[in-house]
Amino acid sequence: MLSGGLDSSTCLAIARHEGFECYCLSFDYGQRHRIELDAAARIAKSLGAREQRVAHIDLRIFGKSALTDEIEVPKGREAQEMNRGIPVTYVPARNAIFLSFALAYSEVLEASDVFIGVNAIDYSGYPDCRPEFVHAFETMGNLATKAGVEGRTRLQIHMPLISMSKADIVRNAVELGVDLSLTHSCYDPDALGRSCGECDSCILRKKGFAEAGVHDPLVYRDTVLQP
Amino acid sequence: MLSGGLDSSTCLAIARHEGFECYCLSFDYGQRHRIELDAAARIAKSLGAREQRVAHIDLRIFGKSALTDEIEVPKGREAQEMNRGIPVTYVPARNAIFLSFALAYSEVLEASDVFIGVNAIDYSGYPDCRPEFVHAFETMGNLATKAGVEGRTRLQIHMPLISMSKADIVRNAVELGVDLSLTHSCYDPDALGRSCGECDSCILRKKGFAEAGVHDPLVYRDTVLQP
Numbered sequence: 001m002l003s004g005g006l007d008s009s010t011c012l013a014i015a016r017h018e019g020f021e022c023y024c025l026s027f028d029y030g031q032r033h034r035i036e037l038d039a040a041a042r043i044a045k046s047l048g049a050r051e052q053r054v055a056h057i058d059l060r061i062f063g064k065s066a067l068t069d070e071i072e073v074p075k076g077r078e079a080q081e082m083n084r085g086i087p088v089t090y091v092p093a094r095n096a097i098f099l100s101f102a103l104a105y106s107e108v109l110e111a112s113d114v115f116i117g118v119n120a121i122d123y124s125g126y127p128d129c130r131p132e133f134v135h136a137f138e139t140m141g142n143l144a145t146k147a148g149v150e151g152r153t154r155l156q157i158h159m160p161l162i163s164m165s166k167a168d169i170v171r172n173a174v175e176l177g178v179d180l181s182l183t184h185s186c187y188d189p190d191a192l193g194r195s196c197g198e199c200d201s202c203i204l205r206k207k208g209f210a211e212a213g214v215h216d217p218l219v220y221r222d223t224v225l226q227p
Numbered sequence: 228m229l230s231g232g233l234d235s236s237t238c239l240a241i242a243r244h245e246g247f248e249c250y251c252l253s254f255d256y257g258q259r260h261r262i263e264l265d266a267a268a269r270i271a272k273s274l275g276a277r278e279q280r281v282a283h284i285d286l287r288i289f290g291k292s293a294l295t296d297e298i299e300v301p302k303g304r305e306a307q308e309m310n311r312g313i314p315v316t317y318v319p320a321r322n323a324i325f326l327s328f329a330l331a332y333s334e335v336l337e338a339s340d341v342f343i344g345v346n347a348i349d350y351s352g353y354p355d356c357r358p359e360f361v362h363a364f365e366t367m368g369n370l371a372t373k374a375g376v377e378g379r380t381r382l383q384i385h386m387p388l389i390s391m392s393k394a395d396i397v398r399n400a401v402e403l404g405v406d407l408s409l410t411h412s413c414y415d416p417d418a419l420g421r422s423c424g425e426c427d428s429c430i431l432r433k434k435g436f437a438e439a440g441v442h443d444p445l446v447y448r449d450t451v452l453q454p
Binding site for chain 2: 053055056057058059061062092093094095096097099100101103104105107108127128130132133136137139140141143144145146
């Protein structure tokens with residue numbers, strides 16, 4: 001599963017490094033911006049994935065998330081305070097839906113390994129990013145499919161980033177040659193595609209780069225370009 | 228979850244009978260025919276549902292099912308032989324995907340009860356129609372959502388038809404006043420909307436009506452209309 005963000009891109013690089021042939025699945029789910037999908041396509045290509053498919057699903061019919069709805073994306077202090085509970089950028093049952101599509105895709109490919117870049121350390125408080133959720137999904141997935149029933153393949157959901165800090169993820173990405181200028185993290189980029197630098201996702205990303213001592217090649221809205 | 232077929236329509240009637248306010252979710256998943264969606268809308272209205280929504284999802288990108296792909300729907304003896312294994316009309320991980328959407332919908336509604344018309348007796352051999360699959364989904368669903376994490380609601384997936392034969396379902400439908408002429412079961416209706424009478428779904432339906440001693444009001448392709 002590849003969104004084109006820092007986490008899923010690093011996850012793909014790890015899967016490739018472990019010798020997997022990778023088939024990437026991205027989602028067009030009525031996001032407020034499509035930059036994410038362009039990033040996913042570029043990342044898949046640059047990391048030598050065999051294929052990248054985009055599943056179109058309309059989560060807007062359910063509304064109620066700042067990522068798909070007309071709710072404003074919280075910034076700065078508000079974004080940080082949000083981290084105490086479940087943030088408004090949470091999309092209802094999003095990872096359950098995404099993993100279900102990955103399950104269908106893996107069944108068609110007769111693949112038994114699904115990689116997801118969820119992270120339990122520097123994460124955003126989404127219930128569906130927790131390892132217990134992913135384990136329960138794996139159990140369900142093995143009961144849902146032909147291959148599981150016939151015992152041909154046993155689905156395994158890999159979460160290589162689960163116990164990494166954002167700084168660890170940045171370091172891994174650098175080590176595995178991820179072109180970080182291609183990744184995209186911002187929830188609320190401007191019309192030029194520049195990251196806001198202030199949303200929850202930008203704050204976590206900047207913190208990770210700073211702690212890892214790595215220069216973030218992204219252009220933020222407040223980036224002062226050197227002459 | 229309401230497809231407009233005999234099972235899901237009866238399931239809705241049972242939920243209504245138990246006193247639930249019902250919000251129906253139907254799926255436009257690139258079926259070969261749309262008659263199913265018209266049936267769902269009519270059934271929802273006739274049984275007094277509060278709302279019916281249609282989620283658009285494209286399972287065709289995964290292919291490999293006679294219901295969404297260019298594979299021929301098996302008929303007659305072939306359809307019956309199919310029942311020994313998992314049939315080609317199986318759509319990869321379909322119920323996992325559908326239930327994930329129901330999970331999102333229930334979270335937005337702050338509802339804790341999801342009804343699904345799966346059936347383990349006269350069923351079609353689909354792995355994702357078995358009770359152990361649905362139980363595993365419920366466990367996963369309670370870990371996936373805000374409400375589950377905050378302990379506000381506990382998701383319960385009801386399967387009122389799980390141990391009914393098709394004849395039991397027909398009898399229940401009649402008892403609860405389901406207008407059976409509105410339901411639709413055929414996998415391969417003709418351009419006039421007439422059921423083929425020969426696919427797996429038609430065979431099971433006809434058997435159920437016959438065993439229940441109830442007249443099936445549907446028009447089949449070979450129905451001889453009395454003058």
